[in-house]
Amino acid sequence: MTALVDRPHSTFTDYFEEAARIIDRAEEGARLELIGGKIWSKAVPDGGHGRIIEWLTRICIQSRPELWLYPDQGLKVEAYHSGRARPDGALAASGAFVGQGEWVDPDPVLMVVEVTSSDSDTHKRDRVEKPRAYAEADIPLYLLIDRQECQVSLYSEPDGSRYEDVHTVPFGKSLHLPDPVGVTLETEPLKDWVH
Numbered sequence: 001m002t003a004l005v006d007r008p009h010s011t012f013t014d015y016f017e018e019a020a021r022i023i024d025r026a027e028e029g030a031r032l033e034l035i036g037g038k039i040w041s042k043a044v045p046d047g048g049h050g051r052i053i054e055w056l057t058r059i060c061i062q063s064r065p066e067l068w069l070y071p072d073q074g075l076k077v078e079a080y081h082s083g084r085a086r087p088d089g090a091l092a093a094s095g096a097f098v099g100q101g102e103w104v105d106p107d108p109v110l111m112v113v114e115v116t117s118s119d120s121d122t123h124k125r126d127r128v129e130k131p132r133a134y135a136e137a138d139i140p141l142y143l144l145i146d147r148q149e150c151q152v153s154l155y156s157e158p159d160g161s162r163y164e165d166v167h168t169v170p171f172g173k174s175l176h177l178p179d180p181v182g183v184t185l186e187t188e189p190l191k192d193w194v195h
Helices: 012-026 047-063 122-136 188-193
Strands: 031-035 038-042 067-070 074-077 083-085 089-093 111-115 141-146 151-158 163-170 174-177 183-186
Touching: 047 067, 047 089, 047 111, 047 141, 047 183, 047 188, 074 122, 083 122, 111 122, 122 141, 122 151, 122 163, 151 174, 163 174
Parallel strands: 111 141
Antiparallel strands: 031 038, 031 083, 067 089, 074 083, 089 111, 141 151, 151 163, 174 183
C-alpha cells in the first residue's frame, strides 16, 4: 500500500482524494467523503440498499431513458470546503461525465439519491450535512430514502445554502419528483427491503 506521505499534496482536497483512493482499494467496507470540512466514512451498501438503487434505476430508465442513475459518482460539492461527496445515485443525462475524472462538477446532476445505512453517522451525514452540501452545489433535487424511519424525503428548491422545500411520505405512498425529473415513485416496494 502506498503511504500518503510519499506523495506531495498541494491542498487538503488533494490529500483527501488520495486517501479516498487508497482506502477504496485497500479496504472493502469504507468509502470516504469530505463534507462540511469533515472526512466521513460511509458504509459499503448491503443487499437491501443495492436492491433499492436497482428499483430506482429501473423506474428512471423506464420513465426517462435519456437519463442514467450513476451509482457512487464522486461529486465536487461545497465551494468553501472543497467538499467531495459520493451519493448513492446521481441522476444526469446519459454520458454526462464522459472524459471527467473521479470527482466531477455537479452542474449536470438533476437529482442526488441517498439510501440510509445503519452506521452511527447516518443522521448527521444524510439528514443534515448532505442536504446542505447538495443545496450549496445547486443540485435541483435530493431524494433521501430513509430505511430507519421507513419514509422518503424529497428536498427541492435549493437557494444556495439549503433546500427551501422538503416533502416526506411514508413507505407505501406516492411521491412525485418534479421537474427537472418529472417522475412519480410508487414507494410500496420499499417496505420489503428494510430490516
